[in-house]
Amino acid sequence: MTNESIHTKETTIDLIMTGHVMRREIRKCGYTIREMQKKLGLSCPQPIYRWLRGRTLPSIDNLYTLSRILGLTVDDLLVPRQSQVWILQMADNLKIGVRLWAYFGVVNAHD
Numbered sequence: 017m018t019n020e021s022i023h024t025k026e027t028t029i030d031l032i033m034t035g036h037v038m039r040r041e042i043r044k045c046g047y048t049i050r051e052m053q054k055k056l057g058l059s060c061p062q063p064i065y066r067w068l069r070g071r072t073l074p075s076i077d078n079l080y081t082l083s084r085i086l087g088l089t090v091d092d093l094l095v096p097r098q099s100q101v102w103i104l105q106m107a108d109n110l111k112i113g114v115r116l117w118a119y120f121g122v123v124n125a126h127d
Contacts, residue, residue: 032070033095039068041086041093055085 042052053061056078066072074082083090 028097029073030070030095030097031073034073034093035068035070037095038082038093041088042068045086047085052082052085056081 042049047055049061049064052064056064058064058078063072063074063078067074073079079090079093083093086093
């Protein structure tokens with residue numbers, strides 16, 4: 017398999033939206049960043065903040081552990097890059113909740 021076939025639009029991960037999903041799921045489960053740090057065995061919380069801000073992704077080990085802690089699959093946490101999410105009107109595009117809903121098909125992006 018060549019690098020060209022690996023790095024297609026369908027296989028890239030949207031770091032920012034993945035970070036928002038991670039943040040939402042951590043909050044939904046009632047965990048703080050410090051609690052997640054301890055559960056993941058990290059020496060400081062900075063890596064988690066980088067994940068949530070969409071700067072980096074967790075290692076495979078941390079991603080797997082995070083998914084288990086949150087009761088999700090790894091696929092539930094990772095968001096593939098999709099251009100249609102950004103078709104929302106500019107006023108709505110600033111609202112992260114609307115973007116997440118549109119991303120997952122909860123609201124119609126054409127309204």
